[in-house]
Amino acid sequence: MSATIRAIHHVGLVVEDLDRSIYFYHDLLGLPVASGPTPWFEGSELARGVGVPDAKLRLATLRVGETVVELLQYAEHPEGGLQPPPNNSLGAAHICFKVPDVRQAKSELEAQGVHFYSDITIVDDGPLAGWRWVYLSDPDGLTLELVEIAYDDQQEMRENTTAEYLRARPALADLQPGVHH
Numbered sequence: 001m002s003a004t005i006r007a008i009h010h011v012g013l014v015v016e017d018l019d020r021s022i023y024f025y026h027d028l029l030g031l032p033v034a035s036g037p038t039p040w041f042e043g044s045e046l047a048r049g050v051g052v053p054d055a056k057l058r059l060a061t062l063r064v065g066e067t068v069v070e071l072l073q074y075a076e077h078p079e080g081g082l083q084p085p086p087n088n089s090l091g092a093a094h095i096c097f098k099v100p101d102v103r104q105a106k107s108e109l110e111a112q113g114v115h116f117y118s119d120i121t122i123v124d125d126g127p128l129a130g131w132r133w134v135y136l137s138d139p140d141g142l143t144l145e146l147v148e149i150a151y152d153d154q155q156e157m158r159e160n161t162t163a164e165y166l167r168a169r170p171a172l173a174d175l176q177p178g179v180h181h
Contacts, residue, residue, distance in 0.1 A: 007066060007067075008067055009067070009068060010061065010067065010068035010069065010070045011067065011068075011069055011070065011095055012070040012071075012072055013069065013070070013071055013072065013095075013138075013142055014072050014073075014074060015071050015072065015073055015138075015139075015140050015142075016073070016077075016082055016139075016140050017073065017139075017140075018036075018037050018058060018059070018060060018071055018072075018073035019037070020139050021060075021071045021073075021138065021139060021140070022036075022037070022060055022062075022071065024138055024139050025062050025069060025071065025138070026062060028109060028112050028114065029097070029109075031062035031063060031064055031069060032062060032063050033060060033061070033062055034061040034062055034063045034068060035060065035061045036058075036059055036060025036061055036071075037058055037059065037060040038058045038059050038060070039058060040056055040057065040058050040075065041056070041057055041058065042054075042055065042056035042057075042075075052074070054076070055074065056074065056075035056076065057072050057073060057074045057075065058072075058073050059071060059072045059073070064097065069095065082140075083141070084140065084141045084142050084143070087143055092143070093143075094135070094142075094143035094144055094145055095144050095145070096133075096144070096145035096146070096147050097144065097145070097146055097147070098147055098148070098149065099146050099147070099148055100148065101148060102120055102132045102133065102134060102146050102147065102148035103120060103132075105146050106120060106134055106136075106146065109136065114136055114137075115136060115137055116134055116135065116136045117134070117135040117136065117137075118134065118135070119134070120132050120133065120134045121133050121134065126154070126157075127154050127157055127158045127161065128154070129151070129152075129153065129154050130149055130150045130151040130152050130153070130154070131147055131148070131149060131150075132147065132148040132150055133145055133146065133147040133148075134146055
């Protein structure tokens with residue numbers, strides 16, 4: 001299968017208010033709008049396709065280089081479904097945007113009222129040496145990250161540790177039940 005996967009086409013985010021999210025991702029982060037917003041879609045085919053009974057949604061897409069960020073607004077949410085999971089929850093995810101200067105990007109967004117979790121983390125040892133990163137939230141509390149790669153001189157270390165892991169990892173049969181084979 002890995003030989004057929006060539007890139008990530010898009011990343012989908014469920015948002016509460018599509019218009020508000022377009023302001024954030026387009027006007028504040030500067031992502032160009034690729035399409036949308038669409039009218040509301042619904043019907044049995046959509047419900048089956050997204051795995052949500054009686055699904056009704058609309059969407060917009062924005063570009064980040066060759067990748068698309070798809071913003072989806074569902075008309076209905078499950079009980080408690082308007083709170084994103086904490087970062088350490090199964091299924092939690094984040095999008096990391098590469099920026100040329102993380103300090104400048106953070107400063108510009110803070111001036112627009114964007115909340116960051118902390119100051120910038122600077123990594124100068126190990127496989128991620130050269131990274132300068134910081135987490136932030138979008139208007140729905142979804143986690144995003146900004147990263148600047150100031151330098152990258154750890155490629156050989158990453159290749160060696162990856163090769164060692166692949167040689168010594170547990171056998172698939174020894175892993176927890178429920179793993180898809």
